[in-house]
Each structure stands twice: as C-alpha cells, then as structure tokens.
Amino acid sequence: MTTTLQINGRPVAVTAEDDTPLLWVLRGELRMNGTKFGCGKALCGACTVMLDGEAVRSCATPLAAVQGRAVSTIEGVKGPEIDALRRAWTELDVVQCGYCQSGQLMSACALLRHTPKPSDADIDAAMSGNICRCGTYPRIRAAIHLAAGDDRR
Incomplete structure (x- = not known):
C-alpha cells in the first residue's frame, strides 16, 4: 500500500x-x-x-x-530550540556514546517548544522516557537549561 x-x-x-x-x-x-x-x-x-x-x-x-x-525527525527538525540545544549539547560535552542523543534532542526540543523556561521537574518529566546508558543525565539537564537561557549549570 x-x-x-x-x-x-x-x-x-x-x-x-x-x-x-x-x-x-x-x-x-x-x-x-x-x-x-x-x-x-x-x-x-x-x-x-x-x-x-x-x-x-x-x-x-x-x-x-x-x-x-x-x-x-532529527534529520529535518528546524527552529531556534533545536539550534540552541545543539549548541548547548556541544558546549557542555553531553554526548558519550551518542546512541540515544537523537531521541534526547527531539524530546528536549518538544519540551522547549511547549515550556521555554523549564524547571528541573519539567525537564525530568519530559525526559523520563529517554534512557542514556552512559548516564549523562546531569549534563542533559544542564544543556536544556543552557538552551533555555537559564545558566543554572
């Protein structure tokens, strides 16, 4: 079909x-x-x-x-949120193995589009279904805050 x-x-x-x-x-x-x-x-x-x-x-x-x-998809998502997230991911050296990163970035982008200034609780709720075997969760949270213009790293 x-x-x-x-x-x-x-x-x-x-x-x-x-x-x-x-x-x-x-x-x-x-x-x-x-x-x-x-x-x-x-x-x-x-x-x-x-x-x-x-x-x-x-x-x-x-x-x-x-x-x-x-x-x-990660190949085509556009906008200020994903641009800011990509910069923050690089600046804070979030990625280790990188396997989960496209899913992490897509979830974070959706979060920032709905909640431009998320709290830790907002981030935890939005990202709770994204598993990172390398355990970079603190850097992911810090990168989301940085991308949102919140410097609480």
Whole structure:
C-alpha cells in the first residue's frame, strides 16, 4: 500500500502496511537513520520523533496514525530550540556514546517548544522516557537549561 506522509516539511510517498511502525518506515523505506532503534517497546526513547510538535516513540506509532500529520525527525527538525540545544549539547560535552542523543534532542526540543523556561521537574518529566546508558543525565539537564537561557549549570 502506498501512503504519502509529511516528513520534515515535505511530502514523501512510502509503500508499507498501515500497521508498520513509523520507525521501520523511516529507517527501512526512507533510509533516515538518525532515528534509532532501541527497545522496540516505546520504553527507551531512542526512536523519538515529533508528531505535530509532540514527542512520540516511532517504534510504537503505526503508519496509519501519522497520515495527514506533520512528522519531524532529527534529520529535518528546524527552529531556534533545536539550534540552541545543539549548541548547548556541544558546549557542555553531553554526548558519550551518542546512541540515544537523537531521541534526547527531539524530546528536549518538544519540551522547549511547549515550556521555554523549564524547571528541573519539567525537564525530568519530559525526559523520563529517554534512557542514556552512559548516564549523562546531569549534563542533559544542564544543556536544556543552557538552551533555555537559564545558566543554572
């Protein structure tokens, strides 16, 4: 079945069943490998993308659920929030292995778009579904504060 999706601001035709997880469409059909496979059960956050501006787990989001909606991936997300986050991630040397980072950045970007000046509790709530095996959580929190213009590092 061929479906047209709106990914990173442009229409993209894909051939897949309606129940195919968005993650597999992105990685397998479209070769967009920035969105990572982690657990396949929507528990780790490595596969996070934005759907109409909300952070969602693409491994548990069927293709049918994204038709007619805007999908943003790490390859195409734009705006001042992601730019500030990328600068902060670099300045604070957040990344260790890097595997979880695309999901972390997508969740953080969605947070800053909805809560421009998040508290620690806001950050913890928004990022709680994103697992980092390297344990860079303090640097992730500091980078989000820095990107929000809050220098409480």
